[in-house]
Amino acid sequence: MTAASTSSTVxxxxxxxxxxxxxxxAFAKRELRRASFKALCIPGYQVPYAxxxxxxxxxxxxxxxxxxxxxxxxxxxxxxxxxxxxxxVNAVNLRRFILATCPGVAATTRTTAASVIQTRxxxxxxxxxAGQIMVYQVPFPDPLQIIExxxxxxxxxxxxxxxxxxLVRLYEDLVRxxxxxxxNRYPARVAGRYVIDPSPxxxxxxxxxxxxxxxxxxGAGREKKIYAVPPMTxxxxxxxxxxxxxxxxxxxDEGGRHRCARCGAGDSYLDEIVLPDGGRRWQCNDxxxxxxxxxxxxx
Amino acid sequence: MLKLxxxxxxxxxSRLHRSLIAAIARPGEVVDSxxxxxxxxxxxxxxxxxxxxxxxxxxxHGLIDERDWAMLGANRAGWGDAAFVLxxxxxxxxxxxxxxxxxxxxxxxxxxxxxxxxxxxSGTGSEILRGPGVDGQRILRFDGIDPLWWRLRxxxxxxxxxxxxxxxxxxxxxxxxxxxxxxxTTAGGGGR
Numbered sequence: 135m136t137a138a139s140t141s142s143t144v145x146x147x148x149x150x151x152x153x154x155x156x157x158x159x160a161f162a163k164r165e166l167r168r169a170s171f172k173a174l175c176i177p178g179y180q181v182p183y184a185x186x187x188x189x190x191x192x193x194x195x196x197x198x199x200x201x202x203x204x205x206x207x208x209x210x211x212x213x214x215x216x217x218x219x220x221x222x223v224n225a226v227n228l229r230r231f232i233l234a235t236c237p238g239v240a241a242t243t244r245t246t247a248a249s250v251i252q253t254r255x256x257x258x259x260x261x262x263x264a265g266q267i268m269v270y271q272v273p274f275p276d277p278l279q280i281i282e283x284x285x286x287x288x289x290x291x292x293x294x295x296x297x298x299x300x301l302v303r304l305y306e307d308l309v310r311x312x313x314x315x316x317x318n319r320y321p322a323r324v325a326g327r328y329v330i331d332p333s334p335x336x337x338x339x340x341x342x343x344x345x346x347x348x349x350x351x352x353g354a355g356r357e358k359k360i361y362a363v364p365p366m367t368x369x370x371x372x373x374x375x376x377x378x379x380x381x382x383x384x385x386x387d388e389g390g391r392h393r394c395a396r397c398g399a400g401d402s403y404l405d406e407i408v409l410p411d412g413g414r415r416w417q418c419n420d421x422x423x424x425x426x427x428x429x430x431x432x433x
Numbered sequence: 434m435l436k437l438x439x440x441x442x443x444x445x446x447s448r449l450h451r452s453l454i455a456a457i458a459r460p461g462e463v464v465d466s467x468x469x470x471x472x473x474x475x476x477x478x479x480x481x482x483x484x485x486x487x488x489x490x491x492x493x494h495g496l497i498d499e500r501d502w503a504m505l506g507a508n509r510a511g512w513g514d515a516a517f518v519l520x521x522x523x524x525x526x527x528x529x530x531x532x533x534x535x536x537x538x539x540x541x542x543x544x545x546x547x548x549x550x551x552x553x554x555s556g557t558g559s560e561i562l563r564g565p566g567v568d569g570q571r572i573l574r575f576d577g578i579d580p581l582w583w584r585l586r587x588x589x590x591x592x593x594x595x596x597x598x599x600x601x602x603x604x605x606x607x608x609x610x611x612x613x614x615x616x617x618t619t620a621g622g623g624g625r
Binding site: 154155156160161163164165167168169170171172173174175176177179181182204205206207267289290293294324325327328345349362364365366367 | 443444446447448450451453454455457458459482483484485486487488516536537538540541543545564565566567568592593597610611612
C-alpha cells in the first residue's frame with residue numbers, strides 16, 4: 135500500500151465521508167452527540183463540550199444552532215422561534231441557515247407540525263408531544279453564576295447540591311420586594327437533584343417543563359455547555375413552602391385578566407405594547423398560538 | 434476507490450443518533466434501527482455514531498475486528514479508563530471489573546457500557562424501570578444478559594456518578610442511564 139492510499143484510508147475513518155449535511159464536520163457532530171447523550175443520562179447537569187466557531191456571533195444562538203445541526207435528519211420538520219415569533223431577525227436567519235445546510239429538512243411555523251423546535255426565550259403555548267425535541271438557545275447556563283463568579287466553585291456547589299445561597303437570593307427578594315423578582319431564568323430543580331437555569335424563558339413557561347412529553351436540550355455555545363431535561367421528568371421552580379412559585383398574572387385594573395387584543399385568548403403569555411397615544415394593548419407573545427386561536431374563533 | 438458501508442456515512446449516523454436520543458431520553462423504550470445498520474449489529478451502529486478519535490474505547494470480549502477498529506478511529510484504553518466499553522452480555526463480567534463511574538465534579542466521565550445481547554425488547558428476562566424519562570414505570574424485556582451485569586451496574590451506582598447502559602441486539606437498542614432506578618424483575622431467564 136502506498137503512503138497516499140494509507141493516508142486516504144485513515145482519513146476516511148468514521149468521518150461520515152461521502153455526504154455532507156448540517157454544516158458541522160463529523161467530529162464536531164459526534165462530540166455534540168456524546169455531550170447530548172450524557173446530558174440526558176444526568177438530567178440537569180451541564181456537560182462541557184468544545185463549542186465550534188459558527189457563521190454567527192457567539193451570543194446569537196450558536197449553542198442551540200449546533201445542537202439543532204447535530205440532531206436534524208432530512209425527515210425533520212423544523213420550527214425556529216425567537217421570543218415567540220417565527221419572523222424575528224434571529225429566527226429568520228437561523229432558519230435560513232439551517233435549511234440551506236440541511237437539504238430535505240422542512241420548515242413550519244406550526245408548533246404541532248414540528249419535530250425539532252429551536253427557541254430563544256419561549257416555550258410554545260401549544261402542549262408539546264412525545265415526538266418533539268425542544269432546543270434552547272442559552273446565554274448563561276449556570277443558575278449559580280449570579281451568586282458565585284468562579285466556575286470551579288460553582289461546579290463544587292452543584293456536586294454538593296449546595297444551593298443555599300440561591301435560596302438566600304430568593305429570600306432577599308421577598309424581604310425587599312415582597313415577592314421573588316426574578317422574571318426570567320428562574321432557577322428550577324430537575325429530577326430532585328441539579329438546579330438549572332432554564333434559559334431566559336418567562337416564569338409563565340417554567341411549569342411547561344415539568345413532566346413534559348418532549349425532550350428538552352439546552353445549548354450554551356459561548357459558555358460551552360449542554361444540559362437536558364428528559365421527558366416525564368420533574369422540574370420544580372425553587373420556592374419556599376410558605377411562598378409558592380407564581381407565574382405572571384396579567385391582571386387589569388379591575389382585577390380581571392388581560393386578553394389578547396388580536397385573538398381574544400385569555401390563557402397565553404401576553405406582550406404589553408405601548409401605543410402612540412400612550413395607551414396599552416396586550417397581545418399573545420406566541421405567534422403560532424395567536425394565529426391558531428384567531429383562525430378557530432373566525433371559523 | 435474505497436467504498437464505505439452505509440453505516441459509516443453521515444446519513445445513517447444522523448438517524449442512528451436520533452434513535453439513540455429517543456432511547457436514552459426514554460429509558461427502556463426499544464428503538465429499531467435496522468434501516469441504518471447496513472446489516473451490521475446494533476452495537477456497531479451505536480459506536481459508529483458516538484465514538485471517534487476524540488474518545489476512548491475498550492472491547493472487553495474482542496467483538497470488534499481490526500477493520501472496524503480502523504473505521505471507528507477510537508483510542509484503545511483499559512476498561513478502567515475507557516469512555517466506552519463494549520461487551521458480550523452473555524458472558525459474565527470478571528469480579529474485578531471496575532469501570533470509570535465519573536466523579537461528583539465531573540460525572541459525565543462515567544463510562545457508557547454497550548452490551549451485545551441476544552434480544553432486546555423481547556425475551557424471558559425483564560427489568561422494571563423508574564425515574565426520569567419514564568412515566569410511572571416501564572418494563573424492559575430482554576434475553577441473553579448475564580445477571581452479573583446488573584450487579585456491576587449496582588456496584589457503580591450513586592447518582593450522579595455511575596455508568597450508562599446501552600443494550601443492543603441485531604437491530605434494536607434500549608438504554609438504561611444511571612438516573613434510572615431498576616425496581617426488581619419479573620420471572621424469566623437472564624433477569625436478576
